[in-house]
Amino acid sequence: MKRPGPLLTLLAGLLLGLLTLTLDATAGARNSASSSQEKPPGPTPTSSTASPAPAPAPSASPAAPAPPSPSPSKIADASYAGRTDDDSSSVAVSVRDGRAIAYFCDGRSKESWLKGRVLPDGSMRLTGGHGAALNGTLQDGSRIRGAVDLDGGHYAFTARKAVKGSGLYRATATVRGAKVEGGWIVLADGRQVGIVDREGTPSSAPRIDPETGAVTVDGQPLTARPVLP
Template sequence: MKRSGPLYTLLGGLLLALFMLSLNATTGTGNSSYEEGSSGGASPTPTSTAEPSGSASTEPSGKPSKEPSKEPTKKPPAKAEYAGRTDDDTSAVSISIRDGKAIAYFCDGRNTESWLKGDVEDDGSMRLTGKHGAKLDGTLRDDDKVRGTVDIDKKTWDFTADRAKKPSGLYRATTEVRGAEIDGGWIVLPDGQQVGILKEDGKPQKAPRLDPETGAVPFDGGTLTARPVVP
């Protein structure tokens, strides 16, 4: 009987150890399952991110389109003169404005010219017309220039005319000399240069230089008088 006591004690200790091992194994399994779940080991079914058919790389309907760039315009003055050259520097253009009306002269100084006239709109735009289908489309800009095009005999010239101060501007002389009809036009540019044509019975020639201060023009041993042109 004295020997059975230690045997029972040893057996009890083994049973306790087995119980503790079983308890630790059960607890460890539970912790592992929790960590997998928290780290996304068993992820829910993902939501589809595919865009609907036909919606890829298209802008929403109704989005306003970009407006084309426009040159700034200016309300026309009641009285003004403009003079300048075509972009190719072959000809000159002058425009005179009075109270919403305009008259213009295009001239290459050799054989092509045209007188044009029409209205100036409140936004500074103008569409002037002349003989044989000639036309001038222009816009008065914020920088006090007229920018536009002239169409004559199926040819087109772009031009820019600056605000001019006397004596720059537009001049004309019409008279009769020894039975011949004389018609001359002059553009005096802001830098003092002159471009003009003088017609004698309809035949064009380069216009003689005029005196902008007096309008005097030497011609055929005499003198013509050119005057500023207004609408």
């Protein structure tokens, strides 16, 4: 009996090698499938070098509050007295707490009491009976420049700040059964202009004592007092 030849030995070796490779490939495929089933997919890996987070924008500094509006200057309480430009009449104005009362008088028969407000800029529009009006402006706190419209007449005037004893006075009373109302304007030089109205009938007023306001009307003593709004 003959021994197998070298060719058979070689073939047997090749077959054994192929079988070994086949078994290794099969085992690798199984291991790969098993690994893919056991490990769930994870998040996509990101680069280890992360971009730095942007710096927060600087917050705007709060706006400074607007400065408060200056309050209008207060009109000082005072009295003013003067003459019209044509020197026919006198005008007196008393100002208190932003209100004003005025008296226009020619010392014979024409008169009017007027009142209203004084605006912060010193301007004023005062009104009285029968459509009378006074428009004026306080200038430098020392005088009032304006005009009175009365009975179709236009009377420009300047009334200066009153000194002690001058200004606007008024008295009301019942004398001998009649209602009496008197108005007086005392000027800085001591002159007086006034009218006493007796039940609607005007006439020149007697002089008053500026120190006490004492006056006698139709034989009856009265007291004229400074006028305040």
